[in-house]
Amino acid sequence: MFSISKDDIVAVRRAYMAGGHERAMAEVRRRWLLLNDKTAPDVLDRILAMPVDPVPFAGKREPRRDGPKR
Numbered sequence: 001m002f003s004i005s006k007d008d009i010v011a012v013r014r015a016y017m018a019g020g021h022e023r024a025m026a027e028v029r030r031r032w033l034l035l036n037d038k039t040a041p042d043v044l045d046r047i048l049a050m051p052v053d054p055v056p057f058a059g060k061r062e063p064r065r066d067g068p069k070r
Helices: 006-031 040-049
Strands: none
């Protein structure tokens, strides 16, 4: 048995959004080296189904306002 943190879920989801199923599977295998070929796809499906609050990418914030300051 192993633990899955919120950071793990976010990293796998970002890999899935950026490169699809294969890239997400590579991220799962990178994070949990002891998963075998039979259990890794099941773990990936469970991770993608887990609810998590959206986390913004680093560096994203409200845009600056153009024009004079009030």
